[in-house]
Amino acid sequence: MHARRVAAVALRQFYLYRGSPTRVVPLFAWVAIDITLWGFISRYLNTVATPGYNFIPALLGAVLLWDFLARVMQGVSTAFLEDVWSRNFLNMFAAPLRISEYVMGLVITSVVTSLIALFTMVLLASLVFGLSFLAYGMALVPFLLVLFLSGIALGIAGSAMVLRLGPASEWFMWPLPALIAPFVGVFYPVSVLPRWMQAFSRLLPPAYVFEGMRAIVRHAPWQLSDLAISFGLSVFYILAASLFFRQVYRTAVRTGLLARYSAESTA
Amino acid sequence: MAQGRASLAPDLFVPPSPVLVVSNLRKTYRDTVAVDGISFTIAPGEIVGLLGPNGAGKTTTVNMVLGVLEPSAGSIGIDGVDLLKHRSDALSCTNFAAVYAALPGNLSVEENLRVFGLLYEVPSLSRRIAELLERFGLVRFRKTRSGVLSSGEQTRLSLAKALLNSPKLLLLDEPTASIDPATAREIRATIRAFAEENESAVLWTSHNMHEVEEVCHRVLFMSRGRLLLEGDPKALPREHGAANLEDLFVNVAREQLHPEPV
Numbered sequence: 001m002h003a004r005r006v007a008a009v010a011l012r013q014f015y016l017y018r019g020s021p022t023r024v025v026p027l028f029a030w031v032a033i034d035i036t037l038w039g040f041i042s043r044y045l046n047t048v049a050t051p052g053y054n055f056i057p058a059l060l061g062a063v064l065l066w067d068f069l070a071r072v073m074q075g076v077s078t079a080f081l082e083d084v085w086s087r088n089f090l091n092m093f094a095a096p097l098r099i100s101e102y103v104m105g106l107v108i109t110s111v112v113t114s115l116i117a118l119f120t121m122v123l124l125a126s127l128v129f130g131l132s133f134l135a136y137g138m139a140l141v142p143f144l145l146v147l148f149l150s151g152i153a154l155g156i157a158g159s160a161m162v163l164r165l166g167p168a169s170e171w172f173m174w175p176l177p178a179l180i181a182p183f184v185g186v187f188y189p190v191s192v193l194p195r196w197m198q199a200f201s202r203l204l205p206p207a208y209v210f211e212g213m214r215a216i217v218r219h220a221p222w223q224l225s226d227l228a229i230s231f232g233l234s235v236f237y238i239l240a241a242s243l244f245f246r247q248v249y250r251t252a253v254r255t256g257l258l259a260r261y262s263a264e265s266t267a
Numbered sequence: 268m269a270q271g272r273a274s275l276a277p278d279l280f281v282p283p284s285p286v287l288v289v290s291n292l293r294k295t296y297r298d299t300v301a302v303d304g305i306s307f308t309i310a311p312g313e314i315v316g317l318l319g320p321n322g323a324g325k326t327t328t329v330n331m332v333l334g335v336l337e338p339s340a341g342s343i344g345i346d347g348v349d350l351l352k353h354r355s356d357a358l359s360c361t362n363f364a365a366v367y368a369a370l371p372g373n374l375s376v377e378e379n380l381r382v383f384g385l386l387y388e389v390p391s392l393s394r395r396i397a398e399l400l401e402r403f404g405l406v407r408f409r410k411t412r413s414g415v416l417s418s419g420e421q422t423r424l425s426l427a428k429a430l431l432n433s434p435k436l437l438l439l440d441e442p443t444a445s446i447d448p449a450t451a452r453e454i455r456a457t458i459r460a461f462a463e464e465n466e467s468a469v470l471w472t473s474h475n476m477h478e479v480e481e482v483c484h485r486v487l488f489m490s491r492g493r494l495l496l497e498g499d500p501k502a503l504p505r506e507h508g509a510a511n512l513e514d515l516f517v518n519v520a521r522e523q524l525h526p527e528p529v
Contacts, residue, residue: 007385008386011381012371012378012382019375090335090365091370091383093334096354096358096388097355253334253337258335259330
């Protein structure tokens, strides 16, 4: 892997953000709105629910973690879509750039943009709604890592889908987090789901994170092995998504899709 | 052939290895044959025109040499490197400009050159960018977004990007389309000078036969995916009973000419 080529992919995104407030504002505006909305909902629920249970770490914390995953995914996919929107594939892939270098550049972009979103959310949730991350203890770090890896895997898979199906299919990509949200139990325990949905949940790394987070908040027992499973699954999905992207790219090169990607016929 | 070698005594002249070697290249899409087993080479310093009517297979050939389209059969060697086996190495000494591949309009001229300079791992990048901005008259547009440049300025930017890594192989797909005659003449002179100075091979597609006659040392005529003719653009029309290159082009396009494929 050549560092300068990876840097080129990330630098292109930096230039885009530097020159465009309309790209910068959504990095923190939407998550700030989400945290504000769910912060007040959590505060209200604290006044009507059984005394002693605090919805701030359980509900607002879950929303924060879920938004982090979604922002990581969007960090990858938006960076990829910039090349779709500017019809830049021919210039990029006629260069000596390797697919692994391209994807790594997208991931680096996502690290930066998702950290900005995370910082905004943490600041707002703790200052305005009193969310303390001490409530999660040291588990917060692996929780964030698993969600980060899951978001990267979703972003790569979504980008591969757009590469395969054409520019118009970006509208299939945006709702991907919403598609898995019911299964991972962001707002409720997985145990409330029907059995077939629970079976599916066990395959999704974020489900272990949200179950673990709720257990910690309730001071209930929690399996460290669940964390290991979720980490293993995340790594598996990253590898699978990367292989999927590589396979789609190879198909696009073989069929001529890449060379004529921006043509109307692919839309 | 490159003028630089003309001064060498014939007995001292050793033909250099070709920069581009295309062998039995073929591309099919289900039942459609886009490129039908073509072979050609381009020597260092040589500018070769790839001519043919629309749909002849020129851009398909260029895309295969650029590594963005996989051949169904055949091989492509760039500076001794097999493109299909070592894509990244082969493309590091290649570059291109095409009328249909404008650089991202939302980056400035300098930003575009810096990003692509990093992609091609150009040494002393800032100095190289300054040289190219000067060479293509883009200094005053350094901070201007590419998307707001005129088509002629965008073409100059594409060419500046194409020369960033001083490529051994330069592919130009209609590089002077949509620009005025004065700018086109300057660009032709720049490309010729570049090919001579760097001993770079250039594959040039164009529908402007006067341009091809002026610039190219050799031309390849394609029709229906096959190479029909090859030769000196100044001598070829006479050899095939045409008044000039444009008439020869029209004859090939109408398939009034039926020579054996080269």
